[in-house]
Amino acid sequence: MRDLRNRWEVYLLLRKSGMPALQVRRWLSNVRTVDYQLRRLVS
Numbered sequence: 678m679r680d681l682r683n684r685w686e687v688y689l690l691l692r693k694s695g696m697p698a699l700q701v702r703r704w705l706s707n708v709r710t711v712d713y714q715l716r717r718l719v720s
Contacts, residue, residue: 684708 684705691701 688701688705691704692698696704
């Protein structure tokens with residue numbers, strides 16, 4: 678749950694910095710896959 682809130686905060690920060698919403702969403706989905714890959718590598 679904390680993870681989602683952090684993503685939402687990051688989303689809002691990126692939106693405030695002027696990044697288009699579509700690009701932010703793409704970035705966040707990329708982050709999710711990166712998280713997944715990292716978790717697989719670590720475990």
